Amino acid sequence: MRLFIRRDINAVVIAALAALAAPPVHADNVGDRLVIADASSDRGMPAPYVHHKNGPGYIYTSYVFDTLIDHGANGDLTPGLAESWTLSDDGLVADLTLNDKARWHDGTPVTAEDVAFTFAYMTDHPYVLTSVAMVDTVEAISKDHARITLKRPYAGLQSGPLLSLPILPKHIYQDQPAPERFVDRKAATGSGPYKLVSYDKAQGRYLFERNDGYYRGTPKFRQVAIVKMAPDAALQAMAAGEVDVIGSLPWTKVEAAKKAGLNVLSARSNHPVRLVFNHQGMFREKDLRHALAFAIDRQALIDVVYQDGAVVAETGYFQMGSPWRRETADPDYAHDADKAAALFRQNGWERGDDGRWHRDGSPVVLRLIADKSFNNLATALADQLEAFGISVDLRILERAAQQEHVRTGDFDLALFTASTMGDPNGVARRVTSPMFWRGDRFQDSEAMKAAIRAQAGALDHAERLDQLHRFQALYAEELPAYMLVNPIWTTVHSDKVTPRYLGDGVAFGIPSALHKSMFLR
Incomplete structure (x- = not known):
């Protein structure tokens, strides 16, 4: 055999x-x-x-395709197409010296003109995974010298667009009005x-x-x-x-x-599955978000669905191992059915003789949406809430249907996942932006939004960390979403x-x- x-x-x-x-x-x-x-x-x-x-x-x-800055083997920032770079004291101007040995795969030298072209082209044709919205101008000062001028100080320039934005060959892409339809082999001419x-x-x-x-x-x-x-x-x-x-x-x-x-290599993915609340409905009330968190046994969810394939997630957005996370432990909302029940009662919910929860005289039925990849987790979560006395209308949906339910507000709870890693300027999109349908879409904390804005412009690393730690504490307190489980991802080699x-x-x-x-x- x-x-x-x-x-x-x-x-x-x-x-x-x-x-x-x-x-x-x-x-x-x-x-x-x-x-x-x-x-x-x-x-x-x-x-x-x-x-x-x-x-x-x-x-x-x-x-x-290479970027201007890259990761070293241990994750540190290291030269990519730019062999060196400097940032002005006011944080508005970055000067980059390109490696003069860099060539496109067709043998054409990579120059500062390619860098300037890439930023201009991606302003007109946005690249979905990396924004250049903070950039004012990019100039080719010489063949190997590119100068980036920003609209405002931007703390994540090096660990954001310079690290993530693939540089395009001008001589290949300059005549492409619709790059999303450019599937000729030449489209994959990189460096x-x-x-x-x-x-x-x-x-x-x-x-x-x-x-x-x-x-x-x-x-x-x-x-x-x-x-x-x-x-x-x-x-x-x-x-x-x-x-x-x-x-x-x-x-x-x-x-x-x-x-x-x-050879088995495993690590926390720091791509947690979180329970997202509809902040336009009943869960606009923070106490109700807290109550639901106390009603959920996250370790039991792992035992049933993941076993050894996940750990309980951190509640303050950043997960263990993140360089942006403060060491102080976040509130963990450990499962406490009595505390959950007390909070629900304080907010007008009542439990009937049959053990079911009611609000304003009507049975509470929570609409929970998820895609098929979270079917087992959603089912286990629904079972827990049902056992606590909260009825759940579970809907397993395709992506388009999920988007429509979010757009129209036809849900109370949703299971989504997204990375919590990368430069923290991605936090604004994932947490507060109303445009990211799989985000938290949380608009009710001015203090949180202020911390996110402040870290984005903090050029001093310690100051930036202070603002991010403030954000972390606010996230754990406000619970824009409840981080449930942090899956373990494994590579074999x-x-x-x-x-x-x-x-x-x-x-x-x-x-x-x-x-x-x-x-x-």
Whole structure:
């Protein structure tokens, strides 16, 4: 049976690589190629405007396109296309010196004109994952000198757009009026460590070839192949030496990976699942948000749904391991049914003889929306609330239907997830913006909004931390949303490569161990 499985998995990998016009893996060239297994479907063509607008889509695109500043292997900021940079005392002007060895994949030099063009182009054609709204002008002072002038001091310039914004080749994109429809192979002309060789949209397969002239040194592997493969098949292929990395392994498969003697790397995702309140309805009252929090047993949710695959989330937005988090413990709203009941009664709720809760003479029925990925968690949560005496109308919806329910206010509670990592200037969008449908959409705390604004302009790091710690305390007190569980994410790898989870995530906070630093020497 074992021999049959190995042959079957080998056939899968060889077929995937053959479909990408790559020779099969053999002992004489295995060290030249890295094979990454991805259980999900197509992530989109690895070019800035056409990759899927999520973390994996960005990660794969970053193998092809470089940014001005990059992460080092430990998550520190390190030179990318900009080999050095300075910021004026007033925080309004950044001068960047580009690496004069940087080249586009077609051999054209990367210049300050490309940098100026990218910011102007992305002002007219916004890149969904990184904003340039804080930028006033970008000038090419010389071939290798770009000057960025900001509209106002912006504390997150280096760890925000300079770290996350892929720089575009002007000579390729300047004649593209609709970049979201630009799917010609030339759209993937970048300056990164790997060139795109082939991409199979139907199968979600990618083959990248090493950029031998890469300005930061020759990458380790001649080729990087990404193949779609279910977790069980990927584990078997890794045991057979046919796969080198499983980017994301479900927690239910972790023990199998360990028993097989594979290298298992796990970390808190800091991409917590949170219970979002409709702040235009009954949960505009903070006491009711607190009451519901005390009514929920988060550890019991983990025991039922995740077991060893999650931990109880921190309530003050930032999670353990975040460089922005204060060490002081946040209120944990530990499960306390009596305290929950007392708060509900103080706010006009009454419990009938049948144990069901009523408000204004009518039974309380909470509309809970979630997508199918949270079906088990939503069901367990609904069961807890039902046991407490609160009826729940659970609706498992597709994305478009979720958006419509949020837009029209047709919900009381929702389960959403988003990264809490990356530069904290993303907090405003995720917490207070009414435009981000999966955000908290919380507008009722002027003190919280003031702290978010203040940290954005605080050029002194200690001052910025003070404001962020103030925000953290306010978040835990106001509960714009209730952080429920923090899933554990796992990557499995061979000895050929050393993936790392970065403390603040990749770029704008992606919880992935597949940053391109693992390809560099």
